[in-house]
Amino acid sequence: MxxxxxxxxxxxxxxxxxxxxxxxxxxxxxxxxxxxxxxxxxxxxxxxxxxxxxxxxxxxxxxxxxxxxxxxxxxxxxxxxxxxxxxxxxxxxxxxxxxxxxxxxxxxxxxxxxxxxxxxxxxxxxxxxxxxxxxxxxxxxxxxxxxxxxxxxxxxxxxxxxxxxxxxxxxxxxxxxxxxxxxxxxxxxxxxxxxxxxxxxxxxxxxxxxxxxxxxxxxxxxxxxxxxxxxxxxxxxxxxxxxxxxxxxxxxxxxxxxxxxxxxxELDIYRVNQVINRNEEAFKLHFDDDTPNFTDYPKGTVLASEPGTDYVAEQDGEAIVFPNAKVAIGQRALLTVVPTTLEKLDV
Ligand SMILES: [Zn+2]
Known part of the structure; x- marks a missing residue:
């Protein structure tokens, strides 16, 4: 030892x-x-x-x-x-x-x-x-x-x-x-x-x-x-x-x-707008596999879908983060984020 x-x-x-x-x-x-x-x-x-x-x-x-x-x-x-x-x-x-x-x-x-x-x-x-x-x-x-x-x-x-x-x-x-x-x-x-x-x-x-x-x-x-x-x-x-x-x-x-x-x-601050889970086997992302994080889309763009549901950008400039269509059923497949500001800060 x-x-x-x-x-x-x-x-x-x-x-x-x-x-x-x-x-x-x-x-x-x-x-x-x-x-x-x-x-x-x-x-x-x-x-x-x-x-x-x-x-x-x-x-x-x-x-x-x-x-x-x-x-x-x-x-x-x-x-x-x-x-x-x-x-x-x-x-x-x-x-x-x-x-x-x-x-x-x-x-x-x-x-x-x-x-x-x-x-x-x-x-x-x-x-x-x-x-x-x-x-x-x-x-x-x-x-x-x-x-x-x-x-x-x-x-x-x-x-x-x-x-x-x-x-x-x-x-x-x-x-x-x-x-x-x-x-x-x-x-x-x-x-x-x-x-x-x-x-x-x-x-x-x-x-x-x-x-x-x-x-x-x-x-x-x-x-x-x-x-x-x-x-x-x-x-x-x-x-x-x-x-x-x-x-x-x-x-x-x-x-x-x-x-x-x-x-x-000088900082880019975003807040989460949508947490999109994969609920079905046939869950699909509507952008290329190599799309970078923080790529943003106009309002109304279909970002992902599964049978019965389309997930769309709710605002102009809504961006995607951590997309992964292969997560287990029930888990998060995509986050969307929108720009925001911080009003209150501690030193
Ligand atoms: Zn990690």
Missing amino acids: QNFMQELIESGEFLTLSRREPALFEQPLQFDLSNGIGVQISGPGIISFSAQTNSEHTKRIVLSCGVHGNETAPIEICDDLVKRILTGTLVLSHDVLFLFGNLPAMDIAERFVEENMNRLFSGAHSKGEGLVNQERVRAKQLEEAVASFFEAADGERYHYDLHTAIRASKNEKFAVYPYLHDRVHSEGQLAFLSACGVKTILLSESPTTTFSYFSSHLFNAHAFTVELGKVRPFGQNDMRRFEDAKQAITQLITQENYAPSVDIR
Whole structure:
């Protein structure tokens, strides 16, 4: 055991070991690095670091990636950060939990093995037929990791769930701001996202079973689903396209008070107008398969159909996001969004 921990600290290869030998991490592990940073491993792909600062400004930051196994760029970014922290070349100012979501799906380079994990949070994993597949078991495990991390100490809470989209996007990077109920949108968070290169924000207006809504709603975290670009296989990402995001995330976790600013007028803000589910086998999208996200249509355009129903654009400029005609029956096949503005913001 001692040798294996030494190897982990010297190589920093937590993700590689989690994928190759998950059994190594079945039992929780805890140790300190020579620079004083505390390390806690509570399962394969689940590792947190305590900055050991005495500052009252210590933030609690969750960075998750690979909830969809083939979304490789964020996985590579987080893998690199974990390596640099373990090997002592990057020193944290805040406590950070890294979650590598769907390890078996990474191995087969697919979005998921049996079920889309980003529909299984806020307890959805245990509804219906219950914990019947590895995605459901894992979603529950990830929720527990987030809960114990947020509840372990005081400090403002953050969760960035990092993804890449299946298709190209007219707005290459964008973030989904989960429904806040009574809370107010944060200007500081929009500034951080903007520093990441994310200048398109989609305001969700209802509860969902995504990972970011889970942290936002249950833990009052500043939480987002962040789409950083287009899906590509491991090693084939043009990492220059992710440099802003990587830099901003690095500053966030290493600087005591990273506070970028933003001119809100430079952001494209949308709200969800329609959530269109696939109810029938014969569900069909009425645009090409490679149509980019945020492509907009005139009022009245038929966007999708299934026997008995046409789904049409209700307004001019209504745009499509996350279309996927192949989702399971009953699941969301398409979102439509329309431009909006944010009236009220917290600093
Ligand atoms: Zn994704």
